[in-house]
Amino acid sequence: MIAARKICVLGDFAVGKTSLIRRYVQGSFAEDYQATIGVAITRHRTEIATSQGPQALDQILWDIEGSLHGRDLALRYLEGAAGALIVGDLTRADPVAAMAAHAAIVAQELPGRPMVFALNKADLVEPAARPDGQTLLASHGGLLRCCSAKTGEAVPELFAALGARILEIGI
Amino acid sequence: MAEPASRCSGPVGARDLPAGALDRLIATGRFGLIQLDRDLCVQARHGAWLGWLAPGAQAIQALPMLLGYEPALRAIAAGQRPSLLLPRLAWPGGPLGERVIALEVLPAGDGAGLLLWLQDASELAALEQQVVQQRNELSLAEAALVAARAAAEAAHAAKSAFLANLSHDLKSPLQVILGNAALLADEGALAAAERPQFLQDIAASGQFLLAMISDLLEVAALESGRLELSEEPVDLALVLERSLALARGLPGAAERQLACRLPSVRPWLLADPIRLQRILANLLSNAIKFTTPGGLIDVAQQAEAAGPLVVTVSDDGCGIDPARQVRLFEPFQTPAAGGGSGLGLHAARGLAELHQGSLTIRSEPGVGTVACLTLPAERRTEPPP
Numbered sequence: 001m002i003a004a005r006k007i008c009v010l011g012d013f014a015v016g017k018t019s020l021i022r023r024y025v026q027g028s029f030a031e032d033y034q035a036t037i038g039v040a041i042t043r044h045r046t047e048i049a050t051s052q053g054p055q056a057l058d059q060i061l062w063d064i065e066g067s068l069h070g071r072d073l074a075l076r077y078l079e080g081a082a083g084a085l086i087v088g089d090l091t092r093a094d095p096v097a098a099m100a101a102h103a104a105i106v107a108q109e110l111p112g113r114p115m116v117f118a119l120n121k122a123d124l125v126e127p128a129a130r131p132d133g134q135t136l137l138a139s140h141g142g143l144l145r146c147c148s149a150k151t152g153e154a155v156p157e158l159f160a161a162l163g164a165r166i167l168e169i170g171i
Numbered sequence: 172m173a174e175p176a177s178r179c180s181g182p183v184g185a186r187d188l189p190a191g192a193l194d195r196l197i198a199t200g201r202f203g204l205i206q207l208d209r210d211l212c213v214q215a216r217h218g219a220w221l222g223w224l225a226p227g228a229q230a231i232q233a234l235p236m237l238l239g240y241e242p243a244l245r246a247i248a249a250g251q252r253p254s255l256l257l258p259r260l261a262w263p264g265g266p267l268g269e270r271v272i273a274l275e276v277l278p279a280g281d282g283a284g285l286l287l288w289l290q291d292a293s294e295l296a297a298l299e300q301q302v303v304q305q306r307n308e309l310s311l312a313e314a315a316l317v318a319a320r321a322a323a324e325a326a327h328a329a330k331s332a333f334l335a336n337l338s339h340d341l342k343s344p345l346q347v348i349l350g351n352a353a354l355l356a357d358e359g360a361l362a363a364a365e366r367p368q369f370l371q372d373i374a375a376s377g378q379f380l381l382a383m384i385s386d387l388l389e390v391a392a393l394e395s396g397r398l399e400l401s402e403e404p405v406d407l408a409l410v411l412e413r414s415l416a417l418a419r420g421l422p423g424a425a426e427r428q429l430a431c432r433l434p435s436v437r438p439w440l441l442a443d444p445i446r447l448q449r450i451l452a453n454l455l456s457n458a459i460k461f462t463t464p465g466g467l468i469d470v471a472q473q474a475e476a477a478g479p480l481v482v483t484v485s486d487d488g489c490g491i492d493p494a495r496q497v498r499l500f501e502p503f504q505t506p507a508a509g510g511g512s513g514l515g516l517h518a519a520r521g522l523a524e525l526h527q528g529s530l531t532i533r534s535e536p537g538v539g540t541v542a543c544l545t546l547p548a549e550r551r552t553e554p555p556p
């Protein structure tokens with residue numbers, strides 16, 4: 001039987017969570033912004049390269065409304081997730097601080113679960129102007145990439161890395 | 172379906188419900204009810220939009236939104252946890268279609284399993300969507316305004332600092348010129364052997380002033396859109412050679428190696444030769460400023476016979492740190508070291524863009540800097556007969 005895991009995608013509103021999932025699952029992108037209400041789930045079957053070789057994985061992706069806050073709501077939707085993709089927007093003032101706030105909730109509610117970090121909208125920001133985000137990795141480990149839902153840059157890599165971490169530590 | 176409905180006790184509050192009430196509720200099409208047994212398998216489902224759910228199916232597999240909640244479901248069935256509510260849940264592309272539902276998990280009672288109570292919340296969610304969307308868009312617009320204001324304030328501060336520096340920068344060479352001129356005019360003040368040095372200092376200060384004022388005038392003309400190119404067929408290699416010859420006369424040039432690599436076929440282009448030379452002069456004087464003595468500066472023109480014309484000026488100097496690279500082309504950004512008006516690169520890019528070209532800079536601290544001037548292929552032209 002194919003393993004299935006719940007993966008939460010978290011970040012402030014309009015940073016590109018929905019767009020990253022759409023790029024990853026459907027390979028497409030839309031410029032217009034449609035706020036997500038509550039949570040939209042997507043089931044995506046993929047093959048993950050692990051240190052034990054390739055392994056099939058059903059990723060149940062939870063695209064969680066960015067404007068939700070409060071511990072109760074977070075708890076309700078995060079429960080049982082095997083890992084999280086934390087998304088930030090490179091065009092905002094301090095994307096790393098915003099991501100750190102989401103990562104702190106995951107670290108508290110889902111201790112030991114892997115996270116990866118997506119600094120999205122890289123197509124809009126010159127490499128020299130991007131923050132390095134090392135503080136996120138220092139606190140939570142995982143992988144951090146500048147990526148773009150628009151161009152697809154680094155998008156599969158982030159989901160694959162999270163899938164591999166989840167399978168390798170056997171959550 | 173009357174049986175399961177009448178068995179529903181506490182959770183749905185059905186103890187006093189008239190017979191058939193739950194049926195009528197579900198018949199509205201706005202609700203659904205799924206009964207799970209102790210093993211979390213589907214026992215029965217009620218509701219128009221749940222027909223696809225096969226009795227006997229493993230709930231976690233049939234309803235992927237339940238994945239991860241197994242411990243919670245078992246705790247609810249065992250009476251150790253009251254319920255679970257997921258108020259807004261969509262599964263686009265799944266059997267619920269575009270529906271947004273509220274999903275509540277309740278104990279069936281007497282350890283008999285679970286009830287999943289589903290409510291079609293699409294209408295409410297659509298209203299919420301509009302409100303949230305507007306609120307989000309407003310707060311994005313507000314953030315953009317705040318950022319634009321900060322940028323405007325920073326630009327204003329840079330301009331003020333620039334004007335303060337400028338008066339100082341104009342004053343000191345003028346003082347050299349006036350002071351030296353006075354000394355030279357005074358017959359007895361200087362020994363004959365000293366005079367050439369004082370004259371050279373006057374010339375250097377004059378050159379500095381001239382460059383600075385040219386930058387200022389050019390930027391003023393660029394900003395006001397008044398600057399017009401005077402275009403003619405130009406031998407690009409000749410412009411490069413002339414710029415290099417002038418650069419070799421700059422202070423510090425003698426201690427650096429200036430190399431030039433040109434293709435064997437000399438391309439001609441339609442351009443303003445004076446402005447082109449100003450761009451190159453700027454790139455070369457920066458390269459000289461930011462390399463240490465002994466450094467290597469390389470001017471190259473790409474050999475392609477068609478397509479855009481690309482000229483690079485590379486150096487192995489100290490490079491530019493990433494934070495400053497971002498602002499390099501903004502006006503009034505005085506270079507960290509080496510002086511200059513802080514307008515040169517801004518003007519150079521403006522001039523490149525007037526030619527429908529571009530000017531970019533790649534730099535790595537400690538490795539060096541490459542400036543790249545690209546002029547569009549449409550500017551290629553035949554050499555005059």
Ligand SMILES: Nc1nc2c(ncn2[C@@H]2O[C@H](COP(=O)(O)OP(=O)(O)O)[C@@H](O)[C@H]2O)c(=O)[nH]1
Pocket residue numbers: 011012013014015016017018019020030031032033034035036066120121122123124147148149150151
């Ligand atoms: N240029 C650019 N725009 C993006 C990118 N990702 C998302 N967007 C835009 O940002 C807005 C918000 O995206 P969305 O995915 O709805 O954000 P969410 O609220 O985090 O789900 C939309 O207008 C997207 O088109 C990206 O990588 N590059």
Ligand SMILES: [Mg+2]
Pocket residue numbers: 014017018019034035036063065066
């Ligand atoms: Mg969204």
